[in-house]
Amino acid sequence: MDTYHDLISQTFDFPTADFTVQDHELRFHDIDLMALVEKYGTPMRLTYLPKISSQIQRAKKWFADGIAETGYTGTYSYAYCTKSSHFRFVLEEALKNDVDLETSSWFDISIIRNLHAQGKVDKQKHIICNGFKPEAYKKEIADLINDGFVNCMPIIDSPNEIEYYHDHVRENVNLGMRLASDEEPRFQFYTSRLGIRYADAIPIYEQRIKDDPRFTLTMLHYFISTGIKDTSYYWSELSRFVHKYCELRKVCPTLTTIDIGGGLPIQTSIQPDYDYPYMVAEILRTIQRICKEEGVPEPHIFTEFGIFTVGESGATIYSILDEKLQNDKELWYMIDGSFITNLPDTWALNQRFIMLALNGWEKSYKKIQLGGLTCDSQDYYNSEKHIYQTFLPERKPQDAQPLYVGFFHTGAYQESLSGYGGIKHCLIPAPQHIILDRAEDGTLTDTVFAPQQEASSMMRILGYE
Secondary structure: OOOOHHHHHHHOOOOOOOOEEEOOOEEEEOEEEHHHHHHHHHEEEEEEHHHHHHHHHHHHHHHHHHHHHEEEEEEOOEEEEEOHHHHHHHHHHHHOOOOOEEEEHHHHHHHHHHHOOOOOOOOOOEEEEEOOOOOHHHHHHHHHHHHOOOEEEEEEEEOOOHHHHHHHOOOOHHHHHHHHOOOOOOOOOOOOOOEEEEHHHHHHHHHHHHOOOEEEEEEEEEEOOOOOOOHHHHHHHHHHHHHHHHHHHHHOOOOOOOOOOOOOOOOOOOOOOOHHHHHHHHHHHHHHHHHHHHOOOOOOEEEEOOOOOOOHHHEEEEEEEEEEEEEOOEEEEEEEOOOOOOOOOHHHOOOOOOEOOOOOOOEEEHHHHHHHHOOOOOOEEOOOOOOOOOOEOOOOOOOOOOEEEEEOOOOOOOOHOOOOOOOHHHHHOOOEEEEEEOOOOOOOOEEEOOOOOOHHHHHHHHHOO
């Protein structure tokens, strides 16, 4: 009999550094997941804080190694993109690793001020303020600068934004400018709605920034929605951006830094398929080569890794409630949660996560479809990234223990996109959220961040109480 363990170990290079099996049960970072299930039940979100720090340190090492390998003369700074996960425990863990912060909303500034009041963020911290900015956002940025946050840097997204800072900022301010990248060929629009047109960058600097003694243009910023991939599109857009940096640098000697945005991917399959050190080194070589050709200094580099920082720290665990054979071959395992409400990227973007059974690894396996609790026909999960179908251990009526399934590397965006603590489709409650950490001696600690959502909270939101 081929077991589920046989299937996984023969399909992938398994076990891995993060996933192992002990006594026919899955372990994630050597965490006894079944013990957590027995203690807390399901559905359950997990956040493993040490993975956040390890991801930051990995990226810093890749850039340090790449700089040493290429002889790159600029420096590297790691910023965390807060929109990937705004939770306090995420920000506090990231800040342990000497990171800067990138914001995208005026409410982000409230987080900055809260962290400053706690002594977690000082006024020297680089705060990169990105995104299109309504007046409330511009006001919060101006107030932060006027209050002495000397490295709060608004990234100009629209020409009219500059006028607000001219009228309301009293202190000297370092400005950045975002360039509007071209979208990939299959996208519905040719050019990103975000940022300044390439042709307008130098005129805006010369007409609106250069002669204001309070303004210093120090950073050029770009981002492409596909992320950092080894494709002709990515290298073409990066090269175009660096050439524009060189052109602007020749008329603006204070321009010393580029921000290449986020987009470093996380692992969405057990099988690694991304060469991080190679990509980092190639990015450095590309910038270095173009700057040499153009005769300008190599810039300092910022990145804004969000998904990469927090994505692999998360997991979502469900029980299989029942199975339904709907025709001759479509077997459904029904979970005690919803993909639409708990893991919205699986529904909206067809995002694949790592899916593995927690128990039953010694049993035979079946091809299955996973169904969620809502009445929506799109509430399902039926393919993995590489094998385009899903398999789980076989369930039998005499089994004393339910079957449990985990989705891993779900730590970025899923809570905010699904409306954390709010109203969900079909009023499916938000699952409990457990925070996992390691004490100095390596002992695992687990605390409840939020219990499973109760009907009373929904009733209040809906106006019944």
